[in-house]
Structure formats: structure tokens, C-alpha cells
Amino acid sequence: MHIMFIPSWYANERNKVHGSFFKEQALALQNKGVKITVAYNEIWPLTLINKVKEKSGLYFNIEDNLRTYRYKNYNFIPKSPLMFKVFNKRMEKLFKEIEKKEGKIDIIHAQSSLWGGISAAYLSKKFNVPLVITEHSSVERGPYIRESYIPSIVDSYNTAKKLIVVGNGLKKELKKLTNRDDIKVIGNLIHFSKFPLKDKKVDNKFRFFSLAFLEGEKGFDTLIKSFSKAFKNMDNYELVIGGDGSQRKWLESLAFEEGISDKVTFLGALAREDVSKWMRKVDVFVLPSRYETFGVVYIEALASGTPVIGTFNGGAEDIITHDNGYIVDIDDIDSLARAMKDITINKEKFVPEKLREDCFKRYSPDIIADKIISVYKDIVEEGEV
Template sequence: MHVMFIPSWYDNNRNKVHGSFFREQATKLQESGVKVTVAYNEIWPLTLMGKVKEKSGLSFNLEKGLRTYRYKNYNFIPKHPLMFNIFDKRMEKLYKEVVKKEGKVDVIHAQSSLWGGISAAYVAKKYNIPLVITEHSSVKRGQYVRESYYKRIVNSYKSADAIIAVGNGLKKEIEELTNRKDIKVIGNLVDLSLFDIRDIKKESDEFIFFSVAFLEGEKGFDTLIKAFSKKFKNEKVRLVIGGDGSQREWLEGIAKSEGIENQVTFTGALSREEVSSWMNKCDVFVLPSRYETFGVVYIEALASGKPVIGTFNGGAEDIVSKDVGILVEIDNIKDLSEAMEYMRKNNKKYEPDKLRKYCTEKFSANVIIKKIINVYKEVIK
């Protein structure tokens, strides 16, 4: 089986970790015996005009074991629906090059409609190839989605032979957009080799709550800081917030105004290895996002043997059961603070080995890849 794997965003020379979970999925598919060829339309914004030192057009490289074709060029008509016509033609050139060099494509698998899935639908229809779209992002809440894009996004969903949503909240949204009732829910896989139970000695006997995300958008860190302040001011408890972004200065200001700046640590951007280390050093993981399509960090915490506090945000409900953590209502400072206090007193009730077992049985690579391959087999019939 030969799968043309189309990520909507992917690593590049300016961002080495962009779309890392797409690469992980493609790698695990390849390891399972599927022939995978990555085809990526690498779109450069006009703001980089004159700054990019790479050659535009088609290129091929073996990237971390994956045969990878890229079409690199600028988006010359940004934010206009006509740009999709240009992207379609670039994707068609990628497809023809893949077929020429790698042979017949049996399935096209696009990761998210915007941007890759839209052009994948164009190629799949023109060349009569089964199409699978896995959606990771909300159309209604997407940062880059304009109303003028809706038609192409919805058409890509309707033309797909199978749609996978990474969470039930996202499934419901796509059902409302398309009236399709055959959408499957398959979560993201997690590289559990990086996140596991390790005995890392803490530098002090402080109780540590750990949270990590880009300090942007709707991650709820303002609510988290206020909830922490409500119960733990001047106690031997620390809140560690990993990640960086435009909200950092504002969040640091909240910690200062709450009088807990000495108990809140902002680490800045963390590598995957550093996130893993903090998962092991902390006592409890907490992320009170206002919206998640999935929430891979909850899984990484459970794989590390740590109980989780989250919110009813659309993604966490598929991951966090009462056996492994606590969910509270979004932006409810009182309930969040009480959940944190409960965890401080009762975190030992959650056995690390049982948390990891729960995680591996639901989200390990073997489990997720088998489900995806079954979808491929269904659309090829």
C-alpha cells in the first residue's frame, strides 16, 4: 500500500519542530509496513520576500527516513480564495512527481483541510484516488480561517472518502458543517519512548504543578494563575509554566498582582526533552484550556505517570477520565483551585504505572496506527 501523506504544516528551515506529530505519524505508518511518501506544499509568506535563501519549486530529500517531496514558493495572493487554485496546481505537480519517482498512489492522506486537504481533494478527484482527511483544527475557531475559505474547506470534507477527527468535539463541528454521520474519531499518537516514568530527583521538596503550551490564545493560564493564588499563596507549592509567546508579559503581570511571582516559574520555550523532564519532576499536570481539539500534553503527562487536571474544552474529555484526573468547567477559578487543592492532598492515590497503562492502551502508536490502516483498507475496497 502506497500512501501520499500531505501535512498542512511541517518543519522547515525556520521552524524545526513545526508539525512534529505529523512526522511521527508518518514514521510510525512506515514502520508498520506502509509505503509512505510525504508531499508538502511549503508556502512562504510575502513577508519573507528576499530573506529566503532556498530555491523555489520542486525538491526531494530523504528526511529522517521519510521520502519527502516539497514544492516551495511564496503565496502571491494571500488571504484571497484564488490562492487555493495556485496551491491546487502545486499539489498536482507534487503528485505527478511522486507517481513518476515512487509509483502508483493507493491512498492520499491529508492532515487538516486548511491548507493541505483542500488541494488533496482537488488531486484525489481529478485522478480518482481514495482520500482520507484527518482534521486537527477547528474551522469555526481557526486562527487563519476566513469566511471566504469555508466553501473550499467544506467541499474537501464532502469529497473525502473518509474523515477522521482527533476528538469528539471536532467530530461534532464537522458533522454540523457537512451533515456527514460517518466521521471517525482517532486521537493523535504520542511517542511514548520520550515520555515515560523516570525517577528524577527534585531540587527541593516543593509540590510542583506543571503546565505547558504556547503562551497564546485560549490556554487559560490567566485562570490557572488566579486559581493557584487562591489556595497556595505563601505555601511550599510551585507553579511551573512552560512555553513562550505574546502573553508571557501579561501573565507575569498577573502573577505579580496576585502576589505570587516568587512561586510561579516561567521557563520560556522548552524542547521536547525538557518537557519530558518537567513531566517527571512535577507532581501534577494542569492545563485549563478554553478550547482543545485534542490535547496531546495531557497524554504526555499520563504517559509520565502523572495525574491530570483539565477542563471540559472539547478535547480533554476524550482523554481524562475520573480514574486518571479531574475535569472542571472552563474559567471556573473556584472549581479549578479546589481541584488543585484536592490533587495536592491526594495525588498519591493515582498510581504512576496504572496511569501509564491507561495511556498506552488508548494512545500508543500501535493502537492508533492500526486504526488508521483500517481506514485505508476501507477506502481502497
């Protein structure tokens, strides 16, 4: 079975880790014996004119053991639906080149509708190849979504033989857009080798860790207020916040206003290796987001054997159970403060080895790859291939 794997964003010269979870999924599928060819429409913004050293056009390389074809060029008509016609033609060139060099394509699998899924739908209809889309992003909340894009996005969903989402909250949203009852939920995977089991404690401080872009939807203001309410006048409790963003200075001033600036540490942006280290050395991971489509940081914590606290934000409730942490209502300062206090009292309930084992059974590469391969097999059995 040959899969044309289309990521909507991917690693490039300017961002080496962009779309890393797409690459990890492609590798997991390839490791299970599926023939994967990555096809990426690498779109350069006009702000990079005269700055990009590469030439535009079609490229092939083996990247991290994946056969990868790229079509590179500028987006000459940004923010216009007309750009999709240009993208479609570029993706058509990739399709023809891949079939010529790699053989017949059995299934097209796009990661997110914007931008790859829209062009994947065009290919599916033109070349009569069944389409799978895995959606990772919200149409309602997506920062790059314009009203004029929505018809093309919805058309891609309805063109797909199989539509996958990473969380049940996103499933509800897409069901309203498409009226489809066959949307399947398959979460993201993580490589457990990158998140070893947590370290043994070396001091008596109880540390909460949080990590995300420091933006409004992540709920860091609620977190700081809840931490203050629970631990302001108590010794040996710390809140460590990783990540950077537009709210950092405001959040630092909020911690000062709450009288807990001596208990709150802002680390700034972290490399993935540093994320792993912090997940292992803290007692609890907490992120009270106002919205998540999935929430990979929760499973990175659980893989490290660290219990989690989250909110009913659309993604966390698929991950968090009473066996691995606490989940509370969005922006409920009192409930979050109680959960943070309760977990300090009941910390012995959360055995690191068991947290990791349960997480592995749900989100390891083999488990997620098998679920996706099952979708491919359904298409074959339905006679589409």
C-alpha cells in the same frame, strides 16, 4: 498499499520541528508496513522574498527515513481563495512526479484541510483516488481561517471518503459543517521513548506544571487565580509555567497582584527535551484551556506518569478520566482550586506506572497507526481501491 501523505504544515529550513506530529504519524504507519510518500506544498510568504536561499520548484529527499517530495515557492496572492488554484497545480505536479517515481497512489491522506486537504480534494476528484482527511484544527476558531475559505474547506471534507478528527469536540463542529454521521475520532500519538517515567521526588515541595503558548484561550489567568485561592497562604506549593506568548507580562503582573509571585515561576519557551524533564519532575500537570481540539500535552504528562487536571474544552474530555486526573468547567476558579487541593490529598491514588500503561494503550504509535490502517482497509473493502 501506497499512501500519498499530505501535511498542511511541515518542517522547513526556518522551523525544524514544524508539523512534527504529522511526521511521527507517517513514520508510525511506515513502520507498520504501509508505503508512505510525503508530498508537501512548501509555501513561502512574500516577506521572505530575497531571504530564501533555495530555488523554487520540485525537490526530493529522504527525510528521517521518509521519502519526501516538496514543491517550494512563494504565495503570490495571499489571503485570496484564488491561491488555492495555484496550490492545486503545484500539488498536481507532486502527484504526477510521485506516481512516476514511486508507483500508483492508492489513497491520498491529508492532514488538515487548510492548506493540504483542499488541494488533496482537487487531486482526489481529478485522478479518482480516494481521499482521507484527518482534521486537527477548528474552522470556527482557526487563526488563519477567512470566511472566503470555508466553502473550499467544507468541499474537501465532503470529498473525503473517510473523515477523521482528533477529538469529539472537533467532531461536533465538523458534523455541523458537513452533516456527516460517519466522522471517526482517532487521537494523536506520542513516542513514549521521549517521555520516560517520572523521577522520584527529591524534596517536599508539591509542584503544579502547566505548558502552552501564553495566549488567552489557554486559561492561564484562571489557573493563577485558582492556585492563589487554593495555596496562597500555604507553604511548599509551587506553580511552574512553561511557554511564551503575548500575555506573559500580564500574567506575571497578575501573579504579583494575587500575592503569589514568589510561588509562580515562568520558564519561557521550552525545547521538547526540557518539556519531558519537567513532566517527570512535577507532581501534577494542569492546563485549564478554554478550547482544545486534542491536547497532546495531557498525554505527554500521562506518559511520564504524572496525573492531569483539565477542563471540558473539547479535547481534554477524551483524554482525562477519574483514573488519571480531574476535569472541571471552563473558567470555574472555585472548581479548579478544589481540584488542585483534592489532587494533593489524593495523590497516592495516581500510580505513575498505571498512568503510563493506560496512556500507552490509547496513544502509542502502534495503537494509533492500527486505527488509521483500519480506515485504509475499509476503503479497500468498499472497493474504492
